[in-house]
Amino acid sequence: MDKPKQLIDKLEEASRLSKEEWISLIENRSETVAEYLFEKARKWQHKYYGNHVYTRGLIEFSNYCKNDCYYCGIRRSNQNAERYRLSREQILECCQIGYGLGFRTFVLQGGEDGWFSQEKLEEIIHAIRERYPDCAITLSLGERSRESYRRLFEAGADRYLLRHETADEEHYRKLHPQELSAAHRKQCLWDLKEIGYQTGTGFMVGSPGQTAAHLAEDLMFIRKLEPHMVGIGPFVPHHDTPFAAEKGGTAELTLFLIGLLRVMLPKLLLPATTALGTIDARGREKGILAGANVVMPNLSPTDVRKKYELYDNKICTGDEAAECWACLGHRMEGIGYQLVVDRGDFCQ
Numbered sequence: 001m002d003k004p005k006q007l008i009d010k011l012e013e014a015s016r017l018s019k020e021e022w023i024s025l026i027e028n029r030s031e032t033v034a035e036y037l038f039e040k041a042r043k044w045q046h047k048y049y050g051n052h053v054y055t056r057g058l059i060e061f062s063n064y065c066k067n068d069c070y071y072c073g074i075r076r077s078n079q080n081a082e083r084y085r086l087s088r089e090q091i092l093e094c095c096q097i098g099y100g101l102g103f104r105t106f107v108l109q110g111g112e113d114g115w116f117s118q119e120k121l122e123e124i125i126h127a128i129r130e131r132y133p134d135c136a137i138t139l140s141l142g143e144r145s146r147e148s149y150r151r152l153f154e155a156g157a158d159r160y161l162l163r164h165e166t167a168d169e170e171h172y173r174k175l176h177p178q179e180l181s182a183a184h185r186k187q188c189l190w191d192l193k194e195i196g197y198q199t200g201t202g203f204m205v206g207s208p209g210q211t212a213a214h215l216a217e218d219l220m221f222i223r224k225l226e227p228h229m230v231g232i233g234p235f236v237p238h239h240d241t242p243f244a245a246e247k248g249g250t251a252e253l254t255l256f257l258i259g260l261l262r263v264m265l266p267k268l269l270l271p272a273t274t275a276l277g278t279i280d281a282r283g284r285e286k287g288i289l290a291g292a293n294v295v296m297p298n299l300s301p302t303d304v305r306k307k308y309e310l311y312d313n314k315i316c317t318g319d320e321a322a323e324c325w326a327c328l329g330h331r332m333e334g335i336g337y338q339l340v341v342d343r344g345d346f347c348q
């Protein structure tokens with residue numbers, strides 16, 4: 001047996017690898033190695049989740065942001081971004097439409113927008129919690145204080161998504177202005193876990209300057225954090241950012257990493273992301289077949305979809321929520337999986 005396959009066996013057995021082993025596995029991957037990995041990934045996926053694919057209804061409620069991340073289309077310096085905010089009523093309407101379609105998780109995602117004060121956010125969470133006691137409320141609002149996270153949890157939020165972006169401090173500095181640090185972002189993740197959130201982290205694949213050693217650090221950080229969810233997707237350049245001319249990440253490496261994550265932490269919730277579906281027409285199907293078990297279609301009103309443009313050519317910006325649900329349903333059926341009406345909690 002060749003070396004990469006042995007490393008995959010070792011990963012399955014020990015659920016961890018050394019930094020050198022991770023680097024070697026990533027650098028020596030091939031199509032055959034990937035097939036070997038994906039088969040194992042699907043075995044674990046089926047053991048814990050069967051052929052069920054969970055859906056999360058994504059509500060992109062504001063594209064105002066005080067941060068200036070070099071990769072992101074809604075960074076504050078992008079003068080060309082047309083800014084919008086959804087009202088409390090519009091957010092609740094998204095939930096209502098989503099609930100009718102079968103969504104039992106709502107993800108509120110936005111830029112770091114101070115207009116939504118702590119009180120406003122708590123009030124919106126309370127309102128969703130009261131109307132939909134059987135649904136999970138997920139937040140993806142960036143870095144906040146521990147106290148703020150705690151109060152949002154008490155208001156009724158159950159889950160929080162905060163990708164660490166890259167575990168390596170130096171690489172982090174290449175992707176962000178100096179006021180942001182990997183250390184602070186990681187601290188937020190530890191706080192979120194401790195408060196009791198089902199916590200999701202993740203990173204972009206193929207972000208500028210990323211090496212196999214950085215990916216090894218990402219995987220080791222995730223192993224240590226033991227989050228409930230990990231969202232990874234290819235970096236896709238946005239034309240109005242400093243990274244406009246950079247190369248994007250590949251579907252091939254993204255899929256390989258999804259497989260590695262499934263085998264390392266078999267119970268993980270792993271989305272086949274929209275970014276993956278953007279660079280490859282069958283990216284989300286391939287993601288599921290590499291071990292992913294979650295999709296996150298958009299519930300935002302169609303008139304704002306195009307404005308929440310983190311990267312170029314984002315898919316599904318013209319479709320109604322119902323069309324997205326139906327389209328994904330067909331795609332999943334086509335590969336032998338099914339979308340389920342379920343909160344889709346982490347399997348204990």
Ligand code: SAH
Pocket residue numbers: 071072073109110111112140141142143161162163165203204233234235236237238275310311312
């Ligand atoms: N403000 C929130 C939500 C960020 S948007 C927060 O800070 O967590 C969600 C994710 O989109 C980011 O974490 C980032 O990993 C991803 N993203 C941003 N720009 C991207 C790009 N150009 N290509 C691919 N993914 C991108």
